[in-house]
Amino acid sequence: xxxxxxxxxxxxxxxxxxxxxxxxxxxxxxxxxxxxxxxxxxxxxxxxxxxxxxx
Numbered sequence: 001x002x003x004x005x006x007x008x009x010x011x012x013x014x015x016x017x018x019x020x021x022x023x024x025x026x027x028x029x030x031x032x033x034x035x036x037x038x039x040x041x042x043x044x045x046x047x048x049x050x051x052x053x054x055x
Contacts, residue, residue: 001050003031021053
């Protein structure tokens with residue numbers, strides 16, 4: 001999923017993946033929206049950020 005990169009953090013979304021294109025200092029995310037998959041996950045370990053794009 002390609003999301004617009006904002007010039008400020010998306011409030012309420014934190015991210016520790018520092019090699020993501022949307023990562024901002026302080027563990028912030030600058031993606032205008034995110035998509036978490038898959039639809040039928042049973043716990044957080046089974047989820048994935050589909051918005052992730054490596055730098």
